[in-house]
Amino acid sequence: MGRVNKLTVLAVISAGFIGLNGQAIATERTHKITNSDFFDIANMSNVQLSPDGKQAVWLESRWDKELDKAQKDLWLIDTKTRKTKRLTFTNESESSPQWSLDGQYIYYIGKQTNEDKKAPYNGKSQVFRLSIQGGESVPVTKEVEGVNAFQLGDDGSTLYFLGNKTKTDKDPWAGMRASHSTPKYGHGKVTTNPLYKLDLAHYQQSVLLDDDKVVWEFNVNADASQIARITTTDNELVNLEGWSDIEVFDTKTATNKVLPDSAWRDNAPSPYGWLLGLDWNENNQQLAFRIDFDGHPGKLFVATPKNDKANVIEVSRSGDMTLNSSDIQWRPNSNEICYRGADHARVKLFCSEIDGDQQGDTRTVIAGDLVIGSYSFSHDGKKLAFSHNGLDHFSDLFIADAASKKAKYKRITNINPQVDSWILPQISVVKWTAPDGTPVEGILDLPAGYKKGDGPLPLIVQIHGGPTSATPYALQHRSYGRSTFTANGWALLSPNYRGSTGYGDKFLTDLVGNEHDIEVADIMAGVDHLIEQGIVDGDKMAVMGWSNGGYLTNALISTTTRFKAASSGAGVFDQRLQWMLEDTPGHVINFMQGLPWEKPDAYTHGSSLTHADKIKTPTLIHIGENDQRVPLGHAQGLYRALKHYLNVPVELVIYPGEGHGLSKYQHRAAKMDWDQKWFEHYVLGKEVE
Template identity: 25%
Template sequence: MQRKLLALDLLTSHSRPSDPQISPEGDRIAFTLAPVSREGEHPAAAIWVVEAGGGEARQFTGGGEWYDAAPRWSPDGARLAFISDRGRRGERTLYAMPAGGGEALRLFERRGKVSEPAWSPDGRYLAFLYTDPETEEEKRRKEERDDARVRDADYKYTRLWVVDAESRAASPVSPEGRQVWGYAWAPDSERLAINTSPAPLANGLFEETEVSVVPRSGGGPEPVFRLVGAARDLVWSPDGRYLAYRARAGRVVNGDYVHRVPAGGGDPECLTPDYRGTGAHLSRLGDSLLLLAHEGLHAAFYRLGWDGRMERMLKGVRGKVVAPVTADREGKRIAAIRQDAAHPPDVYAGGIGGSGLLRRTRLNPELEAAGLGAAEPVRWESDAGVEVEGLLVQPAGYEEGRRYPLVVQAHGGPNWLWQDQFCAGWHDWAQVLASRGYAVLLPNPRGSTGYGPEFTNANFMDVGGGELRDIMSGVDAMVGRGLADPDRLGICGWSWGGYLAAWAITQTERFRAAVVGAGPSNLISDNSLGDIPSANLSFFERTPYDDPDPYYERSPIRYVGNVKTPTLILHGEEDERVSVAESIQLYVALRSLGIETQLVTYPREGHRIEERKHQLDLLRRMAGWFERFLGD
């Protein structure tokens, strides 16, 4: 049977929606539409609007020349604020324009970077996060090459500012020397809650942060409480007495529970102590809260009362829903970005009392017409009776009773999960491979979120252990049902998925090909070279400086002498999350041992590969590697 290949040019040139914002009246949805890759130095994006009741989406701003994003409706629905770099490419600032269209008015004149705007409830002010640009002295030193850098010094802090939407008078309201990670307006428009840490480093989100309340007009912060990790999605109660937020569950990085705390200070109280899913986004829903959660392969919605009562909403929703989710003023209708294995992300809307969400855009019909494989949920039993779930993407044109080459793609995290999602991008390869005749298994092994805290915490002091046993038992299950060819098995992944791919080939010779993307190979060096070392304390009892043995024992480099599998290694050269040195270590070791291997690095790229030609190159190499070693 002739297969229809999923074109890699199409995968790297289409656009995807994000950040859906429903209007206060619930009749319109503004969203950002941006290419999945970029051609030049700066990314581009535009704001689009679609009727919540249905109709054609229309472009509201931009023409592809600049970056317009983060649309925010004013409380009366008359204006739309957004960020843009139309004044100077690469420097995003704050604009507003009439909701019916017209000229965009710049509201903030300082150079630098603006993000996360939010209107005050009374519609008079806009708050936003602002990061200072380089100073003239810093530019001069760079030009003169007198620019020595001191690590963990000379920070550029992100602070909270407020601007008057009419006079355009602006001022900072958060204290100097504190990094603001998130904030929320109080119902009276006179105060804001902020979550801050001492240093503007990603690692700060895994250390102690503080929630405090600052006056809009300026003044010192009033501390509310401190916690380990971030207080995500701050929301005020309608009476201004409480703050709700998501926070990590014990050691789990992404296994969030919902808490509330008195806004005047006090002890936090968990509102969802017995919930088995994973909170993914928290927002206002009328006088209640709306919780978007992960429950295995699918999204789930709950109305959450300030007293902790939970009510399942929109029970018919399946697939993956990406945060944020927004509700209208009355809490009757919501907007979201949804996807599943057969449908790329689109804008959806639905009444909160209904059974599901209705699709309101069809932004990439050509992707749906491509050679996609059908997806099905699969479950199997691992060691000690552990039940494991995953998604199986069948090869396009699948024929019952025929065996196919099987590729396992491990997810990142490790506290993350695969859902019923559209896997066809620069780092999620299931449909790319399915269109080329492979079956692809997307497992959610121990350590994954969405299955309860015990399951998520199961890889504490056992990274790679139960995870790999769950993966291999999944492979056995696919072989046992007659789908997978046991002699043509591959494994791949990006980030922590790259780690699991590297770890797997040091522990078994069953895989005939592997692709390792931006994965740590030495957990001791990764702790020093990556930007979130404190995250390791979610998986290990102590740091590698106090107790290095557990880190080394679970490092692929420790057992690299066992590898027989041909391995392609891919990495961005400017990656701060997982240093490219991790891939270099693995490559040098494999090459020295005479293993078929190749290391490909991408200049100017970080943990994400963003330039279009780099994405194309990566996808071609990945597909070519598996074709070379698993093909007929």
């Protein structure tokens, strides 16, 4: 396939908004997007449709400057009248909403504290119940160490939940650790998760299963005869990415069995996979679950545990789709297992028929350019509620017919009405060809009103993380790039380079063993394409990214001097250091195709440290002080190389107390302002104020 000769525009932002009553509302877009607008955006997640489909709840996240963090609260909507109501007002984020069987209550996990600070008001996570008619939330559990997860039973009168219990190892060195308790030890204590059963009619609680396992997820089938769990023997995250099991507990015989794992370990492209997502079919026999891999396509399985064996089938995928997230669900009153999948910068909902041990047809539930965030079915399986991030709005709630093969959908919320007045960027999918002939795509954001004949623009290349991820074809205002730069006259390219999801398995796995090489060539080919089209000024370019986007920022500036400025956020600088220090080392092993002593050349080539002498680009470095995924040492090493040895303009910004993402209001604001000023100075030549 030759180079595309013109910009491929799949959609341009419309100038108005279609009102919730279906009537067109003329809206004058006069507001220029700013960094501060980021903090006014509400985000929707955890959509839950009521059993009768007449109401829905969701978690709405908003930034609170006084609290210096983002805050999640529960919201309720009548799906017919579209009347909304905020349900919670605490300073702690709520999570995991579930409807009661009669649709009168919402159960959720929250935290509350009173003066005596005794459970359930001890600041630990507990299960609360809230009437949709109003009133105060009522604590349902009172665990001293808090609740980890919960599930309402299908009988409507039982609540199952995971607690927390500290277990001390009894190895030969346990006495020494106890005698000298001041130091921190690498192991010796584990927080396990006993499973409890709570009778909601009489509020009698009993221990259902306590076998000293760390439980990352559990699911009880409809008749409560079987309980599936994802377990490890230790809390350390490294155990989850290769040493986790799926166990099934028979409540009638009180026996537990581990499902044979050859399909997702021995016969998988990598043993370092993440088990996630458990859901029982209403027939009480079939258990669906997922596994994800760094660098390889994830898999979806349906198992039928019987006696000491389990019949396991892998659900096949069609087209270029890559499985996305853990929220798999059996559609009620059907034999369909449903799941989200990335497909060419969209995220769609798919349902596959499962007939015994045979897979039937797979359908895309809703056609169109959708980026679905979360979804939920009514109790009869006929209605579907889902959140969707479009080209002219952020996440909002939509309703559709779940059973139709050509389902139509309608938007019923507008949780960010301020966006109706924003001057929005032009968002399109742009295509080009990599040096080896592979077609590559990216998302191109251009200033509102820009036409190709207007001349070339300064460019920011904004690189997504993962790398097993993709930038979506949707409106985004993020602290890592999009929207504010286009408002200030920049073009912004978000390349879905080799290793991205939604472009086929080969496109995904081509990156394995080729980091710091093939994806760099993909990105630069996209940059050259935009320059050839006259859209971008090749002398005014910057590059930025976070996590793997930070790693690729480091890779690009150690490969080429064409960028005038860079912002490297939480980026790997040395692959050996990454394997030694990060909390998920299987990620590195997968891409390097072995351990450091097995593949020393791969670790050397894949490290920007090896090529650091070629860096000439003024670089802004961001890192969370307590980042466990990409530890602080990477940023310190890059800073040392540029500041003390290479004499390259550099600034190191360390965010106190932060992990891999920035959770504090003031830190997000600082990052965005630093990026803007850094690029304006080194790319556009503006004086520093």
